[in-house]
Amino acid sequence: MGKALVIVESPAKARTIARFLGDDYIVESSIGHIRDLPESAKEIPAAVKKEPWARLGIDVDKGFKPLYVIPLDKQEQVAKLKELLKQADRLFLATDEDREGESISWHLREVLKPKVPTRRLVFHEITREAIEHALANPRDIDERLVQAQETRRVLDRLYGYEVSPVLWRKIAPALSAGRVQSVAVRLTVNRERERIAFRQAVYWDLGGTFAGQPPAQRGDAFKANLISLDGRRLVTGKDFDDTTGQLAPDKSGNVHLHEADAAALRERLAGADWRVLRVERRPFVSQPSAPFTTSTLQQEGSRKLGLGSRDTMRVAQGLYERGYITYMRTDSTTLSAQALNAARTQIAALYGADYLPAQPRVFPSRVKNAQEAHEAIRPAGESFRTPEQVRSELEAREFRLYELIWKRTVASQMANARGQRIVLNVEGNGAVFQATGKTIEFPGYLRAYVEGSDDPEADLGDQERVLPPLAEGEAVRCQGLEAQEHRTQPPARYSEASLIKELERQGIGRPSTYATIIDTIIRREYVSKKNNQLVPSFTAIAVVRLLEQYFTQLVNVDFTAQMENTLDAISRGEQEARPYLERFYHGVEGLPGLKTLVQADIDPRKACTIPLGDEDRQQPINVRIGKFGPYLERDGERAALPADITPDELTLERAQELLRRGNQPDVLGSDPASGRTVYLKNGRYGPYVQLGEQGEQPKMKSLLPGQTPEQVTLDDALKVLSLPRTVGIDPDTGEPGLADLGRYGPYLRRGTDTRSLATPDALFTITLEETQALFRQEKSFRRGPTVLRALGAHPQSSLPLNLMAGRYGPYVSDGTLNASLPRGANPDEVTVQQAVELLAERASKAPFKRGRRPSAGRGAAKGAGKGAAKAAPKAATQAAAAEATPAKPSTKARAKPSAKRLAKARAKPPAKAARKP
Numbered sequence: 001m002g003k004a005l006v007i008v009e010s011p012a013k014a015r016t017i018a019r020f021l022g023d024d025y026i027v028e029s030s031i032g033h034i035r036d037l038p039e040s041a042k043e044i045p046a047a048v049k050k051e052p053w054a055r056l057g058i059d060v061d062k063g064f065k066p067l068y069v070i071p072l073d074k075q076e077q078v079a080k081l082k083e084l085l086k087q088a089d090r091l092f093l094a095t096d097e098d099r100e101g102e103s104i105s106w107h108l109r110e111v112l113k114p115k116v117p118t119r120r121l122v123f124h125e126i127t128r129e130a131i132e133h134a135l136a137n138p139r140d141i142d143e144r145l146v147q148a149q150e151t152r153r154v155l156d157r158l159y160g161y162e163v164s165p166v167l168w169r170k171i172a173p174a175l176s177a178g179r180v181q182s183v184a185v186r187l188t189v190n191r192e193r194e195r196i197a198f199r200q201a202v203y204w205d206l207g208g209t210f211a212g213q214p215p216a217q218r219g220d221a222f223k224a225n226l227i228s229l230d231g232r233r234l235v236t237g238k239d240f241d242d243t244t245g246q247l248a249p250d251k252s253g254n255v256h257l258h259e260a261d262a263a264a265l266r267e268r269l270a271g272a273d274w275r276v277l278r279v280e281r282r283p284f285v286s287q288p289s290a291p292f293t294t295s296t297l298q299q300e301g302s303r304k305l306g307l308g309s310r311d312t313m314r315v316a317q318g319l320y321e322r323g324y325i326t327y328m329r330t331d332s333t334t335l336s337a338q339a340l341n342a343a344r345t346q347i348a349a350l351y352g353a354d355y356l357p358a359q360p361r362v363f364p365s366r367v368k369n370a371q372e373a374h375e376a377i378r379p380a381g382e383s384f385r386t387p388e389q390v391r392s393e394l395e396a397r398e399f400r401l402y403e404l405i406w407k408r409t410v411a412s413q414m415a416n417a418r419g420q421r422i423v424l425n426v427e428g429n430g431a432v433f434q435a436t437g438k439t440i441e442f443p444g445y446l447r448a449y450v451e452g453s454d455d456p457e458a459d460l461g462d463q464e465r466v467l468p469p470l471a472e473g474e475a476v477r478c479q480g481l482e483a484q485e486h487r488t489q490p491p492a493r494y495s496e497a498s499l500i501k502e503l504e505r506q507g508i509g510r511p512s513t514y515a516t517i518i519d520t521i522i523r524r525e526y527v528s529k530k531n532n533q534l535v536p537s538f539t540a541i542a543v544v545r546l547l548e549q550y551f552t553q554l555v556n557v558d559f560t561a562q563m564e565n566t567l568d569a570i571s572r573g574e575q576e577a578r579p580y581l582e583r584f585y586h587g588v589e590g591l592p593g594l595k596t597l598v599q600a601d602i603d604p605r606k607a608c609t610i611p612l613g614d615e616d617r618q619q620p621i622n623v624r625i626g627k628f629g630p631y632l633e634r635d636g637e638r639a640a641l642p643a644d645i646t647p648d649e650l651t652l653e654r655a656q657e658l659l660r661r662g663n664q665p666d667v668l669g670s671d672p673a674s675g676r677t678v679y680l681k682n683g684r685y686g687p688y689v690q691l692g693e694q695g696e697q698p699k700m701k702s703l704l705p706g707q708t709p710e711q712v713t714l715d716d717a718l719k720v721l722s723l724p725r726t727v728g729i730d731p732d733t734g735e736p737g738l739a740d741l742g743r744y745g746p747y748l749r750r751g752t753d754t755r756s757l758a759t760p761d762a763l764f765t766i767t768l769e770e771t772q773a774l775f776r777q778e779k780s781f782r783r784g785p786t787v788l789r790a791l792g793a794h795p796q797s798s799l800p801l802n803l804m805a806g807r808y809g810p811y812v813s814d815g816t817l818n819a820s821l822p823r824g825a826n827p828d829e830v831t832v833q834q835a836v837e838l839l840a841e842r843a844s845k846a847p848f849k850r851g852r853r854p855s856a857g858r859g860a861a862k863g864a865g866k867g868a869a870k871a872a873p874k875a876a877t878q879a880a881a882a883e884a885t886p887a888k889p890s891t892k893a894r895a896k897p898s899a900k901r902l903a904k905a906r907a908k909p910p911a912k913a914a915r916k917p
Contacts, residue, residue: 199245294511
């Protein structure tokens with residue numbers, strides 16, 4: 001018998017599986033998808049390039065037939081797989097066991113066209129036992145799963161490629177829309193709207209410190225809060241209306257204390273006699289949480305480990321591919337019989353028989369559209385390795401995530417925690433104070449895992465609040481009363497964890513898409529992270545307003561969730577894909593489809609305008625989305641918005657102040673040398689200072705990097721305006737050395753030669769000797785990258801891996817390929833394994849074309865209007881299994897510059913910072 005070829009998605013997974021298989025198997029990776037819809041006009045075959053549907057890559061008039069192509073960067077790998085297949089007498093497709101994996105296997109079969117027996121292998125963990133079981137029980141490709149995944153891909157492509165260009169034309173370039181992405185943005189915008197509408201209310205109460213009569217524990221002090229006065233309940237924050245700040249009508253009979261009331265009540269109760277009015281003891285039982293699903297793992301990864309959802313999934317992917325945990329994309333809470341036995345054995349060994357319930361626990365799924373074919377996320381194998389057993393094998397983040405999964409899995413099968421809750425009411429002179437306590441009689445699963453806590457043993461103490469053993473009617477002493485102010489708080493913004501939880505609760509999206517969706521809306525700058533909160537931008541508000549008005553159904557939560565139900569029905573064979581796509585795109589009687597919706601007549605000016613409110617003089621103030629970002633507008637007046645202002649902070653009063661400052665520049669003072677006025681202004685390119693009036697050729701300079709308008713004094717302004725500074729005459733050339741602030745930062749100039757300076761401070765401190773030393777250093781046309789840290793050798797290619805400092809942030813490189821670090825990633829924590837994964841992910845995307853200007857920036861903005869109808873938009877990464885939302889079309893590639901032009905470019909000094917704002 002010859003050899004069998006086993007194909008998986010990733011090189012790491014291939015290496016792990018190869019360890020368990022003998023010489024009779026060849027294990028190779030497809031490196032993600034080998035075929036997809038075309039991502040650019042160049043990938044569209046010439047035979048169909050003139051078809052009206054070519055831009056979409058889907059023939060919408062003939063059954064929504066997709067046009068699949070093999071990207072240029074995958075052709076070499078496909079050729080390699082075909083050669084390996086010639087040496088094999090069997091083919092096993094061992095991609096992941098979800099819909100995406102099923103689709104990858106189907107594409108492999110369609111492209112490779114094997115003439116040997118072909119079977120599908122599925123396993124939820126990469127262990128010897130799981131691989132051997134899969135080989136003994138192969139199956140065919142599930143065509144229904146493939147059809148459901150293909151329908152999802154087509155649906156997302158149509159949504160993204162039809163709606164995104166509407167946003168480019170009507171609001172701003174480089175925006176995108178997507179089936180789940182747009183709903184996620186709308187959720188964050190709606191929460192911000194609630195915060196904008198929120199009106200704060202203030203209320204007061206009293207806090208008291210009480211103690212029983214000695215001896216022993218009866219004299220222990222405890223704290224209690226006022227809950228009622230003269231038989232009427234005190235108001236709390238939930239009694240106020242969020243949008244008015246007033247008491248709800250049905251709460252008007254409650255006692256609303258103001259500051260003076262609280263002070264007077266404190267005096268009234270100063271000499272009161274106090275007694276225990278009521279003691280209530282209630283037993284409680286606390287049950288453990290279910291094992292991790294993808295969603296709950298991302299939520300706890302955020303809360304406990306401070307990892308973004310994408311980072312959590314990247315680390316989990318590595319743990320899965322190396323055989324430490326089971327498959328990490330699942331919404332099932334089920335544990336296999338093997339896993340239940342492993343957990344129960346470990347509980348008995350580590351914690352004792354008292355911590356082991358009589359029967360294994362079964363957790364029903366609470367997730368809409370849950371797919372129960374998978375297991376929950378758990379440690380791999382027939383017996384679980386404890387965290388200490390794998391500590392030396394894992395890096396810091398890997399270890400912490402494995403430990404989290406181990407704790408949650410073991411705790412899910414442990415006994416309940418038991419204890420008592422105690423409510424103690426103390427009364428004096430008509431005022432009732434309440435204290436609550438909690439005692440844990442048996443910790444149960446809390447010994448292993450406390451949700452939201454890193455250290456269960458330490459947290460057990462925090463779980464308890466002990467009250468002294470007092471009886472009803474017993475006299476107590478008041479040791480002090482304190483008036484306390486409370487302010488109602490606006491609804492909390494979504495964090496990554498809470499947004500994922502809400503998407504899951506609503507049945508929107510899939511476990512594998514959550515991390516990518518959040519990464520997309522951050523990358524597209526629809527939201528930004530501020531203190532772990534997702535803050536929507538003004539652009540996001542404008543986009544949501546447009547979608548709500550013209551694409552109402554597409555951003556409706558229920559409609560989007562129903563899409564998921566339909567896709568599930570297709571995967572079960574209960575519905576057909578084509579009729580559903582027909583309704584979605586072409587519409588039905590009385591309900592227009594996407595094709596009709598995108599042709600709506602939308603006023604661009606109205607789409608870019610967010611009404612803020614009217615002043616007393618009835619002049620409306622609007623936020624407008626412009627080419628260079630949002631700004632304020634009032635009757636022809638304009639003012640830039642500070643980059644750090646959030647929508648809920650932009651009140652009408654703040655807008656009026658910004659307009660006043662924007663149109664009436666701040667006068668910082670006068671220049672002692674010339675007597676001319678020094679202004680602080682805000683221009684097209686940001687804040688700057690100006691010396692002199694507009695009509696007398698004023699001198700202007702941008703602020704130094706790191707300076708903010710609020711910090712700038714007259715001395716700071718004069719210091720900046722003193723640039724360029726003559727450092728001295730270079731004795732080698734006889735030319736002056738000048739220190740100046742340019743478009744790309746501080747630099748030195750000597751004739752036509754330039755050198756960059758490391759910090760703005762160097763502009764004012766660098767000496768002639770230091771300047772000469774800098775100019776003696778050889779300078780290349782393009783400044784070489786800086787190596788921040790050597791990471792080690794690539795495990796496959798042996799190429800050196802380095803962490804580099806780039807113009808747009810840190811990135812990893814093997815010398816032939818670069819990959820940016822994810823936003824929020826700590827460069828100090830980057831490992832060899834993470835670098836390999838980032839480079840592999842980058843390799844799966846379209847390669848960067850050398851000699852071609854990237855689409856971002858001024859060239860892309862300029863070409864948006866002309867090229868939007870001609871250039872094919874670039875789809876989001878298919879490997880991410882999220883949404884196909886096109887990038888903004890790029891301009892034409894520039895011709896390779898001539899030697900003469902290069903020489904001229906080298907000689908040209910940096911642009912001046914003192915350009916007209």
